[in-house]
Amino acid sequence: MSLSQAALFVLISAWLFDLTYGRIEPGQWPRMVGKQVRRLEHGARPEELCWPPECSVVLFQEQGPVVLQGSWVAPEPRGLELALGGQPSHCVLPDRVEAWNPLRDSQGRTVGAVLAVLQNPGRGIAGLPPGHAARRRASAMALLVCLLLSVPISRLLTAPVLRLVRAVERLDLGNLEERLPETGPRELQALAHGFNQMASRLKESAESLHSEKVRAERLEASRREFLADVSHNLGTPLAAIQGWASSVADGLVKDPDEARRQVQRIQREVSFVSRMVRQLLDLCRWESGAPELHLQRFRAVEPLMEAAESLEGPAELQGVSLRLDGINPRLMVCADRSRTRELFQIFLENCVKHAGPNATIVVSMRPDGDRVRIRVEDDGVGIPSGSLERVKERYSTSSGRGSGLGLAIAERLIQGHGGRLDLSSPPGGGTIIEFSLPIAREVDS
Template sequence: MILRSVVGKLWLTIIVLVSLVLLLLSLFLSEQVGSAYMKDQEQSLIQLTDDIEKSLSTSQSDQTESLNQTLEAAKLFRTYMVILNSDGSTKPLVTSPHASDIKWTDIFSANQLTKVMNGERLVWHDSIQLADEEKSKGIILVADPYYQQGASPGVLVIYQIKDDLGGAKIKEWIFYSALIALILTTIFAFFLSTRITQPLIQMKRAAERMAKGEFKIRIPVRIHEWDEITSLGITFNRMAAQLEDSIHQLSQEKEQLASILRSMSDGVITIDKYKKVILSNPQADRFLALWTSDNDLPPPLTDFLKRVMESEEEVVEDVSKQDTTWAIVMAPLYAGEQVRGAVAVLRDVTGKRRLEKLRKDFVANVSHELRTPLAMLQGYSEALLDDIASTPADRKEIAQVINDESQRMSRLVRELLDLARMEAGHVQVFIDEVEVTTLVRRIERKFSTLAKEENVQLRVEMSDALPLVYWDEDKIEQVLTNLVDNAIRHTPASGSVCLSVTVQSDRILLAVADTGNGIPEEDLPFVFERFYKADKARTRGQSGGTGLGLSIVKHLVRAHQGEVTVKSQVGRGTTFTVSLPIQAKRDEAQDEM
């Protein structure tokens, strides 16, 4: 863990460097101190040797006194002296009680003695084990030839016993000093490392919090201690402020883009090259919800994406699903020169396509409705011109056909004009007091003959005490006329049609129910469209209508602030229900022509 930390690395680096320096310095100082100590001890013994040699060169009386004084002083420092004659025997001047502990013959060899007798001074040091000591002791020995007046030359041997031959105490103090310096350096290095790396650790923690989305984080900066770390901290805070501002701007732009996408009536889907949906708005989600497959992308969009990736050109096509038609435009998205995905714009064109179909059907139906009477008018008029009708009865029959077809054309044109005005909002509604009972009975009398001709039972059911209502009587009569006429014409023989009137709260419900073949469920939403035929096999000529009646009913009912609904079951009949307020409000805007 230490090596994975900047503080640990810096601390270990300083400790290792300082330790190496202190070790080398300690070794150097120990060597120098030991060498200097030995030289000092050797010089002291050499000086003592010179002094004794001078004493030996004096008279006998002075010599003895001087040597005794020298020996007394030397005992204090465990220094011993042996004087040898030329034949190698000792003089009785050495009386130290410790001199016998270390025999000079144990540390001074015959070869060394020979060298000294030949006039060579010998300086020697070593370590030996004393009999009464647990540790070895240091020995420093100086042997030098001396000369007396009137006597042959001899050998002066001076040796000194030392507890520490190389200045071990001084070396020990050097070691302790180095150890103390190392401890202090460790503390200082740790303090310095912490001081230096603490801002870095703060930056690391701040960066981690920024990675989690906390862009308001800032690190403390010591302005009074300006250095590179302080400059780095200021730069980090400036970077964090700029990053926070950039993220804020990006968030605003993202929210703005999301709001735009949510408010768009078109769906927008962004797809990457791996067929993953990156972005979509609610309208696009509605399109994606049409597919319940586990695939991330619906099959049509997958195919479009493949074509876009291969051709790098936009694709425009319609896709239908669950009675809904979508117009899709998919264009490539680029990352540099490479296609990284595609963006698709989807528009629900179900209503538009339906209107286009209705427009085509309208033109076809109007053409069909006009073609038949025009053909009959032309044919019968040519018959009159060619005198094919020879009798007055034939001519009257032809004239009657021409009159019926012209009235049929007039009715079609009139209803088309009325419907056009209604769809444009120009419906004249004259609100007045109306007795519902009288209105319903009038409708019953009007269609009783037709019902008998078609062998259909027509009956009326009304609640008691119906209130007075305020409607446009002519418009509501037209509504009931269209509904009852359709019901009778689409009810087979022996069937029945029921016109019922009920009161529900502040509204009147007018219901026309038949026992006809019924309307398929998929056709119910379109029965109020112009020229829409629920029975695809039935022609207008068979039913006698223009195909505009229900569309007119819808507009007239809405002009009274009412609603018209239909319920049907194939093989069991159909029920149209008109819900009208008891007192309809007159809409001035609708009355403007």
């Protein structure tokens, strides 16, 4: 039984006791007398009847009157006549109520009459018969206890509901961390559990919506940045292409060798623009997440040599040489092969462009735990210390040529492989580029 049910039961019990054993009004007295007479007719002994102490009861039979309780009361002739005739009656006087009831035998014949006189009706009962008095006192005490406990019990019952209301209000204000303790009766535990589940689902939904919003904002920012990048970086080469193409098309270039050089310039610019567009697309895609990599096992030296071969022409023109420092040709990495070649292409190309004439580029690789540490070093002019971090940003270039996107792309690719791009420039000159790739087992010889 719950606390609320127990309190309700006590209140109802006290109310019933009060109805049963409470004060007697004049209109109730004839019915009470009739009930006691019925018990007498069904064989109850006179001493077993329950009469209030304030009343007097006289039994009239052929043998003569008998006082059952209280003192002798002179009969009112009309009431006695009606009762002996089988008709009950009563008379309400200022100081008492007289009730007459016929007494019948088992065949329904009237064999006597009962007169019950209640003194001072409506003023309450000074006492009760033995047993009933104790119950009356218990009823009064129960009612008093209920009154005393009603306020704390009410608070005890309503406190969890008020906590729930306040929690709902805080949840409505945006506090998605709000939770209720799952304690108390089963009903309150179930209510708190349901609230906590609802709050958790709301938090998950809010986080999902926030993530989607951030992603959408990032995509929109990338789109705007991409359009700005295209207009910023492609305007100059496209204008040059248009100028050279127009001069050739309009016949302004008469010398065939000069026309051929113009076409070659156009081809170089188209290649430059194509590469820049691809780099811009890569960077914009990666703004929304990590680069998409296709991991595989391969010898680390292979993409390095491929990148070096593609730069042989520019390197020879600058007098730049490449030296491999103790590289194990069997050293394996687990990475995206095409992106790894792109890394070497970016680093070697930067060294060839900026190291200066007759410079030397030294590349070394060594295992370092579960990764391969790769170092690309040149002995050129180096990078000012204040510009080491800035050169990784978009469009940062020390010369008037180039997209300025290479190192930004390289850094994202290295981060996608779980590594970090480190740039340094010793005081004596030169530039050191260091990064790492995941190592893989060596192949059998």
